[in-house]
Amino acid sequence: MGEKVSQIRSLALIAHGGSGKTSLAEAMLFNSGVTNRLGRVDQGSAVMDFEPEELRRQVSISASFHHLPWKKHILHIVDTPGDVNFLTDTKLVLQGVDSAVLLVDATDGVKVTTEKVWAFANELQLPRAVFVNKIERERADFEQVLDRLNQTFSVKCVPMTLPIGQEHAFKGVVDLFRMKAYIYQEDESGKFDTTDIPQEMVDRAQEMRESLIEFIAESDDEILEKYLEGQELSKEDLQHGLKTGVKEMKFVPVFVGSATRNMGVQPLLDALVDCFPSPQDRPSIKGKNPISGEEITRPADETAPFSGLVIKTISDPYAGKLNVIRIFSGTLEADSSFYNVSKEQREKFGQLFFMEGKNQSSIESAGPGEIVAIAKLKVTSTGDTVSDENHPVLYQAVSPLPASIAYALAAKNKGDEEKVFSGILKLTEEDPTLRLERDKRTHEILIYGTGQIHLEVATEKLKRKYGVEAALKPPKIPYLETVTREKKGIVYRHKKQSGGRGQFAEVHFDIYPKPRGEGYEFDEALVGMNVPRNFVPAVEKGIEEAKEKGVLAGYPVVDFRIRFYDGKSHEVDSSEMAFKIAASMCFKKAVQEANPILLEPIMKMEVTVPDEYMGDVIGDLNGRRGRVLGMKSEGSNQVITAHVAMSEVLRYQPDLTSITGGRGSFTMEMDHYEPMPLPLQEKVIAEVKEPEES
Numbered sequence: 001m002g003e004k005v006s007q008i009r010s011l012a013l014i015a016h017g018g019s020g021k022t023s024l025a026e027a028m029l030f031n032s033g034v035t036n037r038l039g040r041v042d043q044g045s046a047v048m049d050f051e052p053e054e055l056r057r058q059v060s061i062s063a064s065f066h067h068l069p070w071k072k073h074i075l076h077i078v079d080t081p082g083d084v085n086f087l088t089d090t091k092l093v094l095q096g097v098d099s100a101v102l103l104v105d106a107t108d109g110v111k112v113t114t115e116k117v118w119a120f121a122n123e124l125q126l127p128r129a130v131f132v133n134k135i136e137r138e139r140a141d142f143e144q145v146l147d148r149l150n151q152t153f154s155v156k157c158v159p160m161t162l163p164i165g166q167e168h169a170f171k172g173v174v175d176l177f178r179m180k181a182y183i184y185q186e187d188e189s190g191k192f193d194t195t196d197i198p199q200e201m202v203d204r205a206q207e208m209r210e211s212l213i214e215f216i217a218e219s220d221d222e223i224l225e226k227y228l229e230g231q232e233l234s235k236e237d238l239q240h241g242l243k244t245g246v247k248e249m250k251f252v253p254v255f256v257g258s259a260t261r262n263m264g265v266q267p268l269l270d271a272l273v274d275c276f277p278s279p280q281d282r283p284s285i286k287g288k289n290p291i292s293g294e295e296i297t298r299p300a301d302e303t304a305p306f307s308g309l310v311i312k313t314i315s316d317p318y319a320g321k322l323n324v325i326r327i328f329s330g331t332l333e334a335d336s337s338f339y340n341v342s343k344e345q346r347e348k349f350g351q352l353f354f355m356e357g358k359n360q361s362s363i364e365s366a367g368p369g370e371i372v373a374i375a376k377l378k379v380t381s382t383g384d385t386v387s388d389e390n391h392p393v394l395y396q397a398v399s400p401l402p403a404s405i406a407y408a409l410a411a412k413n414k415g416d417e418e419k420v421f422s423g424i425l426k427l428t429e430e431d432p433t434l435r436l437e438r439d440k441r442t443h444e445i446l447i448y449g450t451g452q453i454h455l456e457v458a459t460e461k462l463k464r465k466y467g468v469e470a471a472l473k474p475p476k477i478p479y480l481e482t483v484t485r486e487k488k489g490i491v492y493r494h495k496k497q498s499g500g501r502g503q504f505a506e507v508h509f510d511i512y513p514k515p516r517g518e519g520y521e522f523d524e525a526l527v528g529m530n531v532p533r534n535f536v537p538a539v540e541k542g543i544e545e546a547k548e549k550g551v552l553a554g555y556p557v558v559d560f561r562i563r564f565y566d567g568k569s570h571e572v573d574s575s576e577m578a579f580k581i582a583a584s585m586c587f588k589k590a591v592q593e594a595n596p597i598l599l600e601p602i603m604k605m606e607v608t609v610p611d612e613y614m615g616d617v618i619g620d621l622n623g624r625r626g627r628v629l630g631m632k633s634e635g636s637n638q639v640i641t642a643h644v645a646m647s648e649v650l651r652y653q654p655d656l657t658s659i660t661g662g663r664g665s666f667t668m669e670m671d672h673y674e675p676m677p678l679p680l681q682e683k684v685i686a687e688v689k690e691p692e693e694s
Contacts, residue, residue, distance in 0.1 A: 005300055006278045008369035010076040010326075012094055014121065015103035016111035017059050017082035020133040022048045023259035024103060025066065025079045031190045031265055032068035032075075034356075038188050038262060047357040048079040059083050061457055062430075063093040063312060065324065065355035065371055073273045076371045082113055084662065085454035088400040088433040089312070091120045092382060095398055096311035096326030096371055099276045100128040101268070106140035106166075106256070109148045112663040118153060123398070127246050127277055129253045131268055135163050136170045136258040146254065153252075158215050159208055160253040161267050164198060173256060173264045174201060176209045177238070182267070190262040213238070219245030243275045279369030285328045287385065287393040290341050296393045298329035300368035305391035306330030306338060310384045311371075315430040315465070320376045324355065325386060327372065328395075333365045339389035343379045346389060351375065382432055400432040402667045403448035405653050407455055408476065409436070410445070412469040421445065423466035427458055434458055441478035441556070451653055477647050478601055479684065480673055481550030481557045483594035486512040490593065492586035493568070494578055505578035506568035507531075507539060511590040512561045516599075516673065520547060521561040531567040531579075538576035539564055542583030551591050552598060552681075553688040558673075560594075562587065598681045601646040604671035606639055607656065609664040614638045616659050624648035625677075643671060647680075 013021040025048045026039035039046040048064045060081045067076045078097055080090040094100065100121045104110060121128055132145050142163050149157040161173040164181060172183040174197050181201075182192040197205050216238055217227035223241045226233060233241075245251050253271060257264020279300035287296050287307070298307050312324040325332075332338070334352040339345075353360035353373040366372045380386065383397035411420040421436065424447065428434045435448040449455040459470045488510040496503040514521065522540050526533070543562055550557040567582075605626075609617050617640060618628055626644035633639075649668065656664045676684070 005280050005302060005368050007073045008076070008278055009073055009099070009272055009276055010078075010097040010279075010369055010371060011099045011101055011272060011276070012063075012078040012080050012090075012097045012126075013103060014080050014090060014094070014100050014117040015082045016105070016108075016113035016117075017084075019082060019103040019105045019108075019114075020259045021082060021103050022046050022060055022079050024101070024131060024133065024265065025077055027190065027259045027262045027265045028075070028077060028269060029066060029068055030262065031269065032070050034066070034068045038260075040260070061086050062314075063089045064357055065373075066357055067354055067371075070269050071273045074370075075269075075272060076369070078371070080117075082117070083453070084113055084116075085449075085451040085457070087113070087116060087120075088431070088450065090117060091398055091401060092432070093311045093324075094120050094124055094126065095309055096324070097126065098279055098282050098369065099272070100126045101272075102128055102130045103133050104130060104145055104149065106132050106135045106142060106145055107137045109145050110152045112661065115152065115663075125249070127249055129160075129246075129255060129268065129271065129276070130157055131259075132254060132256040133259050135166055135256050135264075136168065136261055138167055140166050140170075142166060142256055149254070155249055156215065156251045157254050158212055158251045159256070160212065160271060161255050161257070161264060162201070162205060162208060163256045163264075164201065170258065170261075170263070173267060174205050175267055176205060176212050177242070179205065179209060182264075184261070184263040186261075188260075188262045190265060192263075192266070215251045216241035216245055219248065219250045239274065246275045247277050247281055279328075285395065287395040290344075290392050290394045298393060301329060302331050302367040304329040304368075305388040305393075306332055307385065307387040307391075307393050307395070308332070308338075309395050309397060310380055310382050310386065313380075313382045313429050314373075315426045321429065322353075322355075322360075322373050322375050323377050323380050323382075324371060324373050327366055327368055327370050329368055330388060331365055331367045332372065334363070337389075338386045339392055340377075340380050340384050340386050341392045341394045342384040345379050347377050347380055347386070349374045349377060381429055401450055403433055403435055404450055404666055404668070405452060405455070406446045406448045406475055407472040408442075408444040408474065409447040410471050410473070412471050416468045419466060419468040420462065420470045423462045423468055424458070424470070426466070427461060431458070439475065439478065442476040444475055446475055447472070474650050477650075479553065479555045479676070480599040481552050481555045481591075481596055482559045482599055483511060483513050483557075483591055483596055484675075485595045486510065487590055487594040490586055490590040492582055492589055494582035494585065496578075502570075502573040503575065503578040503581075504568075504570040504573035505535070505575075505582035507564060507579070507582045507586045508566040509586050509590050510563040510565065511587075511594045512563070513594070514559045514561055516559055518559055520558065523561055523563045525563050525565040526567075527565075531569055532574075535569065535574065535576060535579040536564070538579040539583040542580040543587045545580075546584035546587045550596065551588055552596050553685045555598065557591060557596075558599070560591075562590070598676045598684060599673040600676040600680075602643050602671050602674050603646050603649060603668040605642050605644055605649065605666055605668040607642070607664060607666040608634065608637050608639050609656075609660050610637055613660045613664060614640065617656070617664065620655065620659060644668075645674075645676075646670070 029035045030038045063080045164172040181197045184192045217224045219241045255268045284297045284299045307329045308325045308327045314322040337348040385395045411417045490509045493506040547557040626642045629641045
């Protein structure tokens, strides 16, 4: 068996992109002796960023996992993406950890995604610390960042370390818990000398320590009583209060340093071991009995029945599929099996691994709190609960973020269609936000994602992993056509005489508009015997086929009624084919004369933006022919509901990002159709006719 459950810590590094999560993970691995050199993102030598797309863009695209020993404990660390395009991965892997470290750039402060990932951690009630990084950079300002943290978040952020010097003068940190200064060597080794606090910082350090002790005391009634009576608090009291305060999120400890210079990282590692919760310190996880629906509680105990949740899937064309599982209870052994409760199937497997960046190390068994990987499972995917077959339990997994953008996907090379679609389907196992759908109206294959970069990265992966190239283009808009007035007595005669048997059919139609959304109706109203009844299905079929390609721009015609009331036939030359042709031509003539118009799809949108951008966003929606339906407050955000024409919001995401500085998000779905304004209608018709003429 691995470490004792009490000696395990699992944490995710979360932040806005570019705050230094991967660099901090590299410093942690190096300081614990797992790696023998400090990995660098800018040099492509980071252990935790290894996908070619990550190395090229220098951002984390996919969550990566590692573990390290520190003070006789094992820390499982997860480096998560901070780019808004890849946040689903962050949200899903947070289900597998017991705490989080939020990084904030000392020059940039709290950004949009900082707030988003903080909200994910809130949802899962994860205790957390803040690491103010890049304090060595120009314009770094620790006090300003601290103020902003306390303005933004409802829980108090309290420093545990203070920087000695800032910008180029940064050389160490003051540890407010031990009241010592650590002066670091300049060689990225992480080695430091423990000294007294510099004279000019003593007053500030004393003041900040008082504040820290106050928060620690308030975390526990007994300690608070001692504190209020003016008694000296022992080191044990402070340690206990600190642990309780962090676990119960009474306050958030703040550390400061430079991940790339490997300064200020050790106090954070010490605190993760000393004051952050083990799996046993967290509330026992609750699930349901899959059959009775009764609530089941599973303790983080090695002897309890095994249960876990799949938090990530990695698809590799060579190694096959890897599922990453957080174990919540019991023990999992290599060369055994478990029950996939979500899919109701038993899965057998061989080796059990710990993930180490892009590599894996084989292990014999693992217990509560550990994050393991298993290869080549048949049915298991992200979000599935796995458990002991005799004691099944089903956990509620968090949902991926909704897709907000769609592109039409096509193979670049003829004959590669099958490979493109099977490759993308494999990528959707790895990334649940990606979705593939066929649009019945335009017959295009649409790929949905959280942003343009998200979809571009998916096609880059497709080329690298499966050797096929796909092109992305804006989807076609599924316009429709309809008629706006009734027209009676439309007659069409189809007659063909060219030696041998001829063709003859004549049909008489009336056409009527129907209310929006009511579709098409065929009304057979023949009297007398001018048209034999056996030709009626052919007439209906002629209309069915012709309505798929309207007269204005070739879009399907909807919401009309055709009354077929008379016609003529010839006993030799009339046939089903002749009546089908006559019906389709008569239908086109009828539509032409019944004042046809184009209908455009209208989307229902929900746009979530901070209060200060509401006016700008509403103005922009109005400029896109949008109709605002309502607004409601959600925290410091406003949610605007609106109807907007699909053609106006195909590229909405980058525009919303620039209006709100990346702080806005939206969802949209198809709602209904409306007549299109005439000038715009003419433009669409001209665009359709142009390629035909050329």
